[in-house]
Amino acid sequence: xxxxxxxxxxxxxxxxxxxxxxxxxxxxxxxxxxxxxxxxxxxxxxxxxxxxxxxxxxxxxxxxxxxxxxxxxxxxxxxxxxxxxxxxxxxxxxxxxxxxxxxxxxxxxxxxxxxxxxxxxxxxxxxxxxxxxxxxxxxxxxxxxxxxxxxxxxxxxxxxxxxxxxxxxxxxxxxxxxxxxxxxxxxxxxxxxxxxxxxxxxxxxxxxxxxxxxxxxxxxxxxxxxxxxxxxxxxxxxxxxxxxxxxxxxxxxxxxxxxxxxxxxxxxxxxxxxxxxxxxxxxxxxxxxxxxxxxxxxxxxxxxxxxxxxxxxxxxxxxxxxxxxxxxxxxxxxxxxxxxxxxxxxxxxxxxxxxxxxxxxxxxxxxxxxxxxxxxxxxxxxxxxxxxxxxxxxxx
Ligand code: ADP
Ligand code: MG
Numbered sequence: 386x387x388x389x390x391x392x393x394x395x396x397x398x399x400x401x402x403x404x405x406x407x408x409x410x411x412x413x414x415x416x417x418x419x420x421x422x423x424x425x426x427x428x429x430x431x432x433x434x435x436x437x438x439x440x441x442x443x444x445x446x447x448x449x450x451x452x453x454x455x456x457x458x459x460x461x462x463x464x465x466x467x468x469x470x471x472x473x474x475x476x477x478x479x480x481x482x483x484x485x486x487x488x489x490x491x492x493x494x495x496x497x498x499x500x501x502x503x504x505x506x507x508x509x510x511x512x513x514x515x516x517x518x519x520x521x522x523x524x525x526x527x528x529x530x531x532x533x534x535x536x537x538x539x540x541x542x543x544x545x546x547x548x549x550x551x552x553x554x555x556x557x558x559x560x561x562x563x564x565x566x567x568x569x570x571x572x573x574x575x576x577x578x579x580x581x582x583x584x585x586x587x588x589x590x591x592x593x594x595x596x597x598x599x600x601x602x603x604x605x606x607x608x609x610x611x612x613x614x615x616x617x618x619x620x621x622x623x624x625x626x627x628x629x630x631x632x633x634x635x636x637x638x639x640x641x642x643x644x645x646x647x648x649x650x651x652x653x654x655x656x657x658x659x660x661x662x663x664x665x666x667x668x669x670x671x672x673x674x675x676x677x678x679x680x681x682x683x684x685x686x687x688x689x690x691x692x693x694x695x696x697x698x699x700x701x702x703x704x705x706x707x708x709x710x711x712x713x714x715x716x717x718x719x720x721x722x723x724x725x726x727x728x729x730x731x732x733x734x735x736x737x738x739x740x741x742x743x744x745x746x747x748x749x750x751x752x753x754x755x756x757x758x759x760x761x762x763x764x765x766x767x768x769x770x771x772x773x774x775x776x777x778x779x780x781x
Contacts, residue, residue, distance in 0.1 A: 392780060394456055394515035395440040402454065402461065404444035404511050408540070411438040412532030412777035414518035414525045415574035416609060416739060417730045418583050418598075419690075419697050420675040422705060424568030426630050426668050427589040427643035429675035432570055433598065433773035434578025439516035439529035440780070441489075443537050446509035453489045455514040462486040466504045469494040474561035484563065488527060489514070491562020492534040495554040500544040507542050519767070521615040523731025527563075528571035531555030532777040535576075540779070548576040548776070549591055566624050567732070578776035585679050589643055596679055598773055603687050606744045610719065610727075610754055611767040612711035614735035622707065622734050626664065633657060633665035642668040667705035671697060691726030691741060698728035698738075707733025711763050715754055716740070722753035 396406050413434035420430035446452070451469075454461040462482050464472065472481045473494040480487055489512060497504055512534065518526040535551040538544075546554065552572035559565050559572075569588055577584050582595040600607055634642050636656055637649070642665060645653065653665050674693050681689045698716045702708040708729050716727040719740035727740035742750050751768045758766050 391438065391440045391515035391517050395442040395513050398454055398456060398459070398515060399442040399444055399511060399513035402452070402511055402513070406442045407445055408443045408537065408779065409440065409781035410443070410533050410537040410777070411440040411780050412529045412536060412575045413438045413578055413774055414529045415571055415578070416524060416607070416771055417570065417574075418739070419678050419693060419728070420570070420671060421697065421701055421730070421733070422626060422630070422707070423668055423671050423675065424570040424588045425566070425627055426634075427641040428668065428672040430570040430586050430588060431583050431596070431675050431678060432574035432586070433583040434574055434776050435518065435524055435771050436774040437516075437518040437524060437529075437771075439514060439518055439526065439533045441533040441537050442513045443541065444511045445541065446511060448509050449505070449507065450509040451490060451493055452511045453486050453514070454512070455485060456516070457485055458483065462490070464490060466493065466497075466507050466509060469497065469504065475564045478564045487563045488530045488558060489534040491558030492531050492554060493538055494562060495557040496535060496538055496542070496544060496546070498557070499550060499554050500542070500546060502542060502544065510538070510541055512537065519611055521736065522609075522611040523729075523736025524609070525571040525575065525731070527559055527565070527567075528555060528575040531558055531572060532575035536777045536779065549573070551777070552576045566627055574776075576777050578774060580775055581773050583773060585675070589641070596682060598682065598687060600687055600741070601772070604744050605687055605725070606742055606747050606770045607772075608719070608740045608742055608747065608750065609737050609769055609771050610715040610740060611737040612709070612715060612735060613764050613767060614709055614711050623732050626705065626707065629661055629664040630668060633661045636661070637665070643672065645669050647673055663704040663706075667700045670700055687741065688725060691724075694726030694728045694739075694741060695720060701729055701733060705733070709733075709735055710761075711758070711766070712736075712738050714757055714761060714763070715766060718754045718757040719750050722746070722750045724750055
């Protein structure tokens with residue numbers, strides 16, 4: 386291992402506080418293969434865990450306090466466990482602690498709530514974070530830091546929560562401590578991921594199925610094309626899309642858009658205004674595309690899912706309107722250069738697109754996208770392959 390790998394960085398950062406590492410944990414980011422904005426509509430998603438991970442090194446403390454530090458901001462943030470209740474939930478987006486620290490400290494708070502633990506009995510800890518998950522790129526560095534923290538504190542405090550419960554803790558921290566109204570997909574993928582598989586998740590029941598992807602065996606690679614256009618989900622369009630979905634469900638008389646199928650879209654067109662209808666159509670057709678992707682993978686293998694990826698991108702671009710010109714250019718250029726399929730991934734308004742490509746076409750597709758960005762005068766994209774990897778775990 387080199388000095389720059391995040392595992393070593395987390396250890397070194399903790400040691401720099403004058404403490405001794407007692408345990409080490411990591412959790413991955415995720416790439417969503419298909420199923421975008423369906424999670425908070427109780428629908429289906431199909432993400433996998435990235436080889437990129439956020440690492441945390443932990444040392445217990447005797448004084449009932451939590452101190453967190455990250456390579457992002459080397460000023461540590463320290464609070465008493467007994468005071469977490471006074472800090473969270475965050476009200477009106479005003480953070481009582483630096484925003485990044487609301488992720489790990491919010492996880493501590495949500496864990497205590499979920500387990501019904503008495504904060505005054507819990508061991509304190511120093512937690513040092515380092516990561517190679519790109520931030521704001523649609524790879525969910527937020528779920529990675531949440532999953533690493535939840536796994537570490539669950540064991541330190543002997544809470545015995547299972548992986549699904551830890552995913553729910555991460556989501557609650559992100560929603561209520563950070564104030565970002567995201568769904569459960571990212572945390573589930575980060576907690577449950579398995580090598581060479583994606584997690585088919587029913588966001589209503591939280592039932593999951595690990596589905597083999599077989600990309601490598603088929604001679605395929607999955608490229609992430611990070612546009613380097615940054616987004617922030619705690620503000621702006623993400624919340625507006627959620628509101629449109631809630632409105633659509635209300636007018637259609639169903640609890641959630643999950644409860645509509647493609648056959649309901651004619652009626653939706655009559656009842657809804659144009660914008661709300663298109664938002665609803667994206668969610669309804671996207672849910673169907675997730676089901677179709679899982680079935681197609683099982684019946685025909687990964688080469689057959691390309692048109693579903695392309696259709697998903699078009700739906701996000703035209704109906705849900707969460708794409709940006711950089712994402713469209715990346716997806717369109719990749720397909721024109723020979724990719725089997727491509728789509729933007731993640732919440733949108735920036736971040737990354739993915740392309741499924743023949744492994745021996747990786748260089749051709751990469752160069753074509755880089756050239757198209759240069760020609761358009763866009764900031765250069767960062768393009769790299771990802772292999773579906775393992776979920777949160779203890780590393781030492
Ligand atoms: P993403 O798509 O990467 O999840 P988000 O906006 O949801 O983007 O989350 C990114 C935020 O998560 C960062 O701005 C930071 O506050 C926090 N974060 C993620 N990873 C780390 C880390 N290793 N150290 C500190 N903060 C982190
Ligand atoms: Mg995130």
